[in-house]
Amino acid sequence: MKKNYLTKSTEDYLETILVLSLDKRVVRIKDLAKHLNVKKPSVVSAVKYLKRKNLVKQEHYGHIELTEEGEVVARKIYKRHKALYKFLHNFLGIDPSIAEKDACRIEHFLTPETMxxxxxxxxxxxxCPKKSPNWLNNFYYFVKTGKLPEICKKC
Amino acid sequence: MKKNYLTKSTEDYLETILVLSLDKRVVRIKDLAKHLNVKKPSVVSAVKYLKRKNLVKQEHYGHIELTEEGEVVARKIYKRHKALYKFLHNFLGIDPSIAEKDACRIEHFLTPETMxxxxxxxxxxxxCPKKSPNWLNNFYYFVKTGKLPEICKKC
DNA sequence: TAACTTTGTTAGGATAATCTAATTTATAAT
DNA sequence: ATTATAAATTAGATTATCCTAACAAAGTTA
Incomplete structure (x- = not known):
């Protein structure tokens, strides 16, 4: 059983590799450096670490890819990020760029339960349309039973 | 103009000094060590730093107190903590001990806007009683105008 | 293909936060 | 008051993360 703990920083690298690979042909050291606001040597050593952990692969002087395992992990992190963003923006009404920033900052720290x-x-x-009376209690009901209350289904 | 940035760790020390001083006569190095799960030398060096910043005072080998300035800062941090706790527990329905943990973890990282x-x-x-229809929009109205909608005042 | 530019790597160092082990001071007990 | 215990401190090491400067490989262009 391998040690499975990743630090905030490491999670950020992984997540960024995923995000960049979604709309780029290839991901390079300099792309990560730019996105994460660090210098290239920092990326190099992070990537070296991730290679040891079998989460990314990279040929010497080549571009960077996630391994299968790495992609699974990265997608989990990214999922958390998107959920937090929605929570902050769609629900609390925080401006997009700020919601983005906060999601980034706290995505690494929440307990699994809260997430x-x-x-x-x-x-x-x-x-839920958020318009029904007693809206919040409908949420608690949903949490408890996993089922939506009758009233919600009508929307 | 003094540099005013505190790290997560430093904020934790400050906050804990405040919390402990609320129900203890005096706060000591070992109390902080216990509460923060670190060893005493770590506390000593953190306190040394906070003394330099004029946020705490301590006589050599003596007990620890917040300065006026330190108390202001600590109360701000603690306020964030309590708000997050309420948000997680009272609103999202997270169990107390877990909500506590998450509040601790993220209180240092949120942008002022989101906080x-x-x-x-x-x-x-x-x-708001949370029972009125269109409850969430009432919140957005409150954010926007600073005033509670008519319907809320009836509760 | 030789020279230039861009990108990746290595070496070595800084800082923050922690630790252990040894030491010093303060407090309590006889 | 002397001794024993508890608490605080110092010294020195460790780990994670970042940096700059120097260098090596790859890619581009004339």
């Missing part, structure tokens, strides 16, 4: 609850909350508000 | 919004949200849900 789970926020995911559930997002799911709920995307279904 | 402000969460404070507003807490304020709102403590007044």
């Amino acid at each position: 789970e609850r926020i995911l559930k909350f997002i799911e709920f508000i995307e279904i | 402000e919004r969460i404070l507003k949200f807490i304020e709102f849900i403590e007044i």
